[in-house]
Amino acid sequence: MRSDIGVGLIGTGFMGRCHAIAFRTAAAVFPLTIVPRMEAVADVNLSAAEEVAHRFGFARATADWRDLLDDPSVGVVAITSPNVLHKEMALAALEAGKHVYCEKPMALSLADAREMAAAAEASGVVHMVGYNYVANPAVIFARKLIDEGVLGKIIHFRCVNDEDYMADPSVPYSWRCRRDTAGSGTLADLGGHAVSLALYLAGPIASVSARVSTVIAERPVLDGESLTRSGPPNAASAVTRTAKVENEDQAVALLQFENGALGSLSSSRVAWGRKNYLAFEINGTKGTLIFDQERLNELRLFEAGAIGDDRNGFRTVPMGPEHEPYGMFLPAKGHQIGFNDKKAIEVARLMRAIAGEIHPYPSFHDGLAVESVIEAIERSAAEGRWIEPGTLAG
Numbered sequence: 001m002r003s004d005i006g007v008g009l010i011g012t013g014f015m016g017r018c019h020a021i022a023f024r025t026a027a028a029v030f031p032l033t034i035v036p037r038m039e040a041v042a043d044v045n046l047s048a049a050e051e052v053a054h055r056f057g058f059a060r061a062t063a064d065w066r067d068l069l070d071d072p073s074v075g076v077v078a079i080t081s082p083n084v085l086h087k088e089m090a091l092a093a094l095e096a097g098k099h100v101y102c103e104k105p106m107a108l109s110l111a112d113a114r115e116m117a118a119a120a121e122a123s124g125v126v127h128m129v130g131y132n133y134v135a136n137p138a139v140i141f142a143r144k145l146i147d148e149g150v151l152g153k154i155i156h157f158r159c160v161n162d163e164d165y166m167a168d169p170s171v172p173y174s175w176r177c178r179r180d181t182a183g184s185g186t187l188a189d190l191g192g193h194a195v196s197l198a199l200y201l202a203g204p205i206a207s208v209s210a211r212v213s214t215v216i217a218e219r220p221v222l223d224g225e226s227l228t229r230s231g232p233p234n235a236a237s238a239v240t241r242t243a244k245v246e247n248e249d250q251a252v253a254l255l256q257f258e259n260g261a262l263g264s265l266s267s268s269r270v271a272w273g274r275k276n277y278l279a280f281e282i283n284g285t286k287g288t289l290i291f292d293q294e295r296l297n298e299l300r301l302f303e304a305g306a307i308g309d310d311r312n313g314f315r316t317v318p319m320g321p322e323h324e325p326y327g328m329f330l331p332a333k334g335h336q337i338g339f340n341d342k343k344a345i346e347v348a349r350l351m352r353a354i355a356g357e358i359h360p361y362p363s364f365h366d367g368l369a370v371e372s373v374i375e376a377i378e379r380s381a382a383e384g385r386w387i388e389p390g391t392l393a394g
């Protein structure tokens, strides 16, 4: 028996549209017992909400996100607003008894993330955070290879997540530059994805030692632009002043995993040429695994002693129907799934969790674990010493 659940989407920017696509795709592609129904979309920009409602088939649009909470036909709330609003919106949605699917980072601070995880636990509803890279079939397969012992004991995990969207000093000041609206900088935006992969693939992180820096200290302020406005700047906006960037452009961290493995992580939002360079390499006692998000449909695997040394080397393993859930999208290798498919896999997990078929992953608890590592990296950089995330998570 199939039933459905009303979706209330908050935000219609980059992620809002990705969520809308993902809800539609998941409903069509996966054999769900509870199917998302496009019920309502909220955005402070009402015309943007109306346009997304029209385009994606939501029944209603509103400028007030609280309308979704009062609406009994909305069962799950998807939060894709800027970081500063996540906590208030998630807590209110939990209070209203809605399932909550919140974009990362969970909140601006570890304390806020902890409060959200506690409220989620007490609520009894399903909660998930949008650390979507762990939903990639290639990453799921990497975890399977690790669990099966193909790599032997994991001894080293290194991960990088770089983009260049703020490499140009003329990129204007925005909510992403402010502590009170974004929290940390590249760590909140990109580094958290690297941490989510580290935790999923190599396990809990015992200790970190880090450095951060802000490369472009000041950015131009466009007069007349709202800090939460989506899309490119208005061409008519004039630059009359600059404002100080309050968070880091780049970060590096050494990692000590609880299982004894060493690791490193780096993240930059000012790395020219990098568009979504999220890559990891895992060394084990029996082999090595390499992944690069810009080639997200493949893994590179080296297995020691698999064949004679004269012919052995890295093999490129293309994802295909054998690697779940790639086959829900395509019956053949080489045709490739993309970012939005990964988001649909995340939504399918959300729906299956709401149906009670699986545990949600990443839940708010998993999100809290990511936030505690980010906080440890920031504290380590500030205090110049190793910090143990476990002592911060609470």
Ligand SMILES: NC(=O)c1ccc[n+]([C@@H]2O[C@H](COP(=O)([O-])OP(=O)(O)OC[C@H]3O[C@@H](n4cnc5c(N)ncnc54)[C@H](O)[C@@H]3O)[C@@H](O)[C@H]2O)c1
Pocket: 010, 011, 012, 013, 014, 015, 016, 042, 043, 044, 045, 048, 063, 065, 080, 081, 082, 083, 085, 103, 104, 105, 130, 131, 132, 188, 189, 228, 229, 230, 231
């Ligand atoms: N999972 C990922 O891979 C990924 C990728 C990009 C962004 N994100 C996260 O998604 C969130 C949004 O980022 P984005 O790039 O989509 O930003 P964006 O600026 O493109 O979109 C934000 C949207 O929120 C709306 N908004 C602002 N205030 C609001 C309010 N009070 N009520 C309702 N709507 C409001 C804006 O009008 C806009 O439509 C961020 O937290 C970001 O970290 C996640």
